[in-house]
Amino acid sequence: MTTIPVGDDYEVRIGRDLPVEIPKADQAAVLFAAPLRAHAERIAARIDAKVTLIEVPDAEAGKSLATAERCWATLGAAGFTRQDVVVGVGGGAVTDLAGFVAACWLRGVRVVQVPTSLLGMVDAAVGGKTGVNTGAGKNLVGAFHPPALVLCDLATLETLPEPELVNGMAEVAKYGFIADPVILDLIADDFRRHVPELVERSVRVKAEVVADDLRDTGRREFLNYGHTLGHAIENREKYRWRHGHAVSVGLVFAAALARLDGRLDQATADRHRAVLSGLGLLTAYPKEAWPDLRAAMRVDKKSRGATLRFVVLDGLARPTIMTAPSEELLEAAYAEVAS
Ligand SMILES: NC(=O)c1ccc[n+]([C@@H]2O[C@H](COP(=O)([O-])OP(=O)(O)OC[C@H]3O[C@@H](n4cnc5c(N)ncnc54)[C@H](O)[C@@H]3O)[C@@H](O)[C@H]2O)c1
Ligand SMILES: O=C(O)C(=O)C[C@@H](O)[C@H](O)[C@H](O)COP(=O)(O)O
Numbered sequence: 001m002t003t004i005p006v007g008d009d010y011e012v013r014i015g016r017d018l019p020v021e022i023p024k025a026d027q028a029a030v031l032f033a034a035p036l037r038a039h040a041e042r043i044a045a046r047i048d049a050k051v052t053l054i055e056v057p058d059a060e061a062g063k064s065l066a067t068a069e070r071c072w073a074t075l076g077a078a079g080f081t082r083q084d085v086v087v088g089v090g091g092g093a094v095t096d097l098a099g100f101v102a103a104c105w106l107r108g109v110r111v112v113q114v115p116t117s118l119l120g121m122v123d124a125a126v127g128g129k130t131g132v133n134t135g136a137g138k139n140l141v142g143a144f145h146p147p148a149l150v151l152c153d154l155a156t157l158e159t160l161p162e163p164e165l166v167n168g169m170a171e172v173a174k175y176g177f178i179a180d181p182v183i184l185d186l187i188a189d190d191f192r193r194h195v196p197e198l199v200e201r202s203v204r205v206k207a208e209v210v211a212d213d214l215r216d217t218g219r220r221e222f223l224n225y226g227h228t229l230g231h232a233i234e235n236r237e238k239y240r241w242r243h244g245h246a247v248s249v250g251l252v253f254a255a256a257l258a259r260l261d262g263r264l265d266q267a268t269a270d271r272h273r274a275v276l277s278g279l280g281l282l283t284a285y286p287k288e289a290w291p292d293l294r295a296a297m298r299v300d301k302k303s304r305g306a307t308l309r310f311v312v313l314d315g316l317a318r319p320t321i322m323t324a325p326s327e328e329l330l331e332a333a334y335a336e337v338a339s
């Protein structure tokens, strides 16, 4: 087992068949979606407390205020107090929801995250960003609420459908471009052979950044590489597109922005498309969508008033912020992903 500390706050444990060590509590509420029922029941059986299992709708359908409200009703009925603990078992959608439910209940109870998707392990379950989607956009309602513990059991990835593994690789590649290029070499070598090392390297990048900037006021914004356009695509697709594919298009777009602005060399920009399409991720989106996407990007959390701000690279592993790119530059960069 590898243990990665997130500052002095909590740790991320990575390994196979990890022991389920939930902090002491009278009660635990285990949130899960249908595909993870058996896994959630196994975890529940190992928790030394009164356990309430709460099934939520799968994937983005569960990441809603209505579902959160139903969870809070269940916690209320069970008499859940501040010494109790919420456990999120599933992909990033369930861990985002579980974190949000815990952040708001009694203004904050502990949450233990047990991610079961690659994306959940390398990104969503670590760092304390929690939230739900609303009609206004992706993740616009939420709270910073770090977990008490994160358990990444690599054995659970054996049941993860192949397309979901590919989906998670978009965030892994993101870490390669913004911080750890060895990740890109491992991907080039055949990523399936390196999943444990890729999880570990990704979590190390994320843990180091969020320990330094939990509230996204500085360098944490770099973890949002590719997400400004990515979230706009997810919103336009009404969350039917997988997060990783939307981020993948957003990464190629951000690389084009930097190259066209004279910051990034052609080879590194081209490497984005090569790595992501090589993984089987999407790298294009319809040309006619631009006005919708341009409008949706206004509510990106990095925006300041009407000013858009993008994470771009000045070079491999040299992320920075580009503020207020011209409309011409944005359109030229979009032309490079437009199909
Ligand atoms: N909070 C953050 O910092 C953060 C970071 C990245 C992404 N996210 C969010 O995470 C979400 C995406 O997460 P995701 O890609 O894990 O998607 P997901 O949670 O929708 O899971 C994808 C599918 O895989 C299934 N699944 C998960 N683990 C499985 C397993 N071991 N076996 C079989 N099926 C399994 C799920 O039930 C679901 O059907 C998005 O909502 C995104 O916004 C949050
Ligand atoms: O942890 C972060 O910070 C990130 O930006 C990680 C992203 O991969 C993740 O999708 C996150 O949920 C996006 O955050 P948001 O603040 O843009 O909603």
Ligand SMILES: [Zn+2]
Binding pocket: 123, 171, 227, 243, 247
């Ligand atoms: Zn993401």
